[in-house]
Amino acid sequence: MSPADESAESVTIDILRGSATEEELAALIAVVGEAYATEAAEAVAPDDTSRSAWSLTQRNLRAPLRSELGWGRFSG
Numbered sequence: 428m429s430p431a432d433e434s435a436e437s438v439t440i441d442i443l444r445g446s447a448t449e450e451e452l453a454a455l456i457a458v459v460g461e462a463y464a465t466e467a468a469e470a471v472a473p474d475d476t477s478r479s480a481w482s483l484t485q486r487n488l489r490a491p492l493r494s495e496l497g498w499g500r501f502s503g
């Protein structure tokens with residue numbers, strides 16, 4: 428991570444019990460960071476949205492008629 432990335436997303440880790448050494452905190456940050464990066468990489472939706480032959484041959488459905496307009500505008 429570059430310093431710009433660190434300032435954009437700040438995370439606070441609070442030690443509730445015991446006393447963690449700097450090496451233990453570094454290991455924790457490395458493991459959690461790697462798990463987050465892996466999950467973020469796998470959470471991307473696939474870009475290949477293929478349409479079936481059926482949907483390609485069918486025209487789009489018409490939008491529903493708007494009943495609030497009424498028929499008055501056709502009176503001439």
